[in-house]
Amino acid sequence: MGSYFFTTITYGKAVLIPASIINTGSVAGAHARHGLAAYVTSKHALSGLTKSMAFEYGPEIRVNAILPGAIMTAMVESVGGRDAIEHLIQASPLKKSGEPEEIATVALFLATDDSSFITGQLIRVDGGIDI
DSSP: HHHHHHHHHHHHHHHOOOEEEEEEEEEGSSSOOTTOOOHHHHHHHHHHHHHHHHHHHHEEEEEEEEEEOSBBBBBHHHHTTTHHHHHHHHHHOOOOOOHHHHHHHHHHHHGGGGGTTSSSOEESSTTTTTO
């Protein structure tokens, strides 16, 4: 959490032109999970930081966070791959995992002027796991 905080504070004070800060968290930053108190706490902190910084740095700087769900990354592979997230896949209306490129597409959108009216948001890219 410290690196997010200090990077955001430093960047926000240095930039005087319109910009976009995009934090990357986790769907664990939107709700609780049994047995993951420390992880969930850190992700909730990032969600709170995102919203607070949106207030503090607007209107020049927009601050949003992407909250990925079950995305096939090296981290997922390191804990068992698809088998480790199969329960999330089955709980999702889409019945699939996401790909890193799907997170990149959202980040690109948030980085452009196409998202000029979006700030302080936690954008879930999770296949609808919590609807």
